[in-house]
Amino acid sequence: MESVVATEGFAKTPEPPYYAVIFTSQRTEVDNNGYDAMAQAMLALALERPGCLGAESTRNGDGLGITVAYFVDEGSIRAWQQNARHLVAQRLGKERWYSHYELRVAKVERAYSGPEGR
Amino acid sequence: MESVVATEGFAKTPEPPYYAVIFTSQRTEVDNNGYDAMAQAMLALALERPGCLGAESTRNGDGLGITVAYFVDEGSIRAWQQNARHLVAQRLGKERWYSHYELRVAKVERAYSGPEGR
Numbered sequence: 001m002e003s004v005v006a007t008e009g010f011a012k013t014p015e016p017p018y019y020a021v022i023f024t025s026q027r028t029e030v031d032n033n034g035y036d037a038m039a040q041a042m043l044a045l046a047l048e049r050p051g052c053l054g055a056e057s058t059r060n061g062d063g064l065g066i067t068v069a070y071f072v073d074e075g076s077i078r079a080w081q082q083n084a085r086h087l088v089a090q091r092l093g094k095e096r097w098y099s100h101y102e103l104r105v106a107k108v109e110r111a112y113s114g115p116e117g118r
Numbered sequence: 119m120e121s122v123v124a125t126e127g128f129a130k131t132p133e134p135p136y137y138a139v140i141f142t143s144q145r146t147e148v149d150n151n152g153y154d155a156m157a158q159a160m161l162a163l164a165l166e167r168p169g170c171l172g173a174e175s176t177r178n179g180d181g182l183g184i185t186v187a188y189f190v191d192e193g194s195i196r197a198w199q200q201n202a203r204h205l206v207a208q209r210l211g212k213e214r215w216y217s218h219y220e221l222r223v224a225k226v227e228r229a230y231s232g233p234e235g236r
Contacts, residue, residue, distance in 0.1 A: 009144065022226075058176055058182045062127075102229065102230075102231055106138050110222070110223045111222040113220055113221075114219050
């Protein structure tokens with residue numbers, strides 16, 4: 001597989017330290033079109049934030065998803081969490097789209113890529 | 119949705135601080151049966167480690183997966199990374215199963231669950 005393909009979907013993050021927001025969520029079965037449109041819009045909006053380093057996101061056929069967004073510091077995360085359009089999305093997420101979620105903010109201390117030597 | 123269903127697939131982690139190992143990976147298209155068997159075995163083995171708090175794992179139809187495993191401390195992570203059966207799995211992952219991966223070790227500082235009030 002060519003490297004241009006292999007790294008699609010991965011965030012190109014700098015050397016640690018930086019921050020990760022780990023969002024694990026279970027989708028309800030309602031409003032897939034509305035959800036998909038909002039999820040794409042929010043990902044694009046997050047990536048435009050000056051402190052956002054990138055994001056990785058995936059969801060399986062049972063609706064269990066994990067999105068990890070990377071930020072330079074805590075202040076950038078708090079600003080994103082208070083963004084007006086993001087607040088609207090968060091409210092709809094709580095009301096309609098997620099049956100459960102866990103949100104964790106973590107400081108990345110070390111990181112590795114692979115596989116080496118292929 | 120009943121809470122017993124809603125929390126399936128989520129790790130029941132304690133109050134922070136604790137550690138997260140974020141493993142984002144792109145599967146090759148080879149050896150699905152071997153991979154699935156090893157992935158299940160490694161998840162079960164990780165969860166048996168005394169310092170492991172739980173794990174969350176998902177992969178989409180394009181083969182992009184994110185697994186986050188939670189540990190009480192750095193020492194527990196290093197012990198798991200050096201586990202003999204895990205080392206075999208890591209080697210096969212590099213040789214056969216992953217076209218690319220990113221591994222990040224992070225200290226979880228704050229955490230939230232939701233949606234509240236549904």
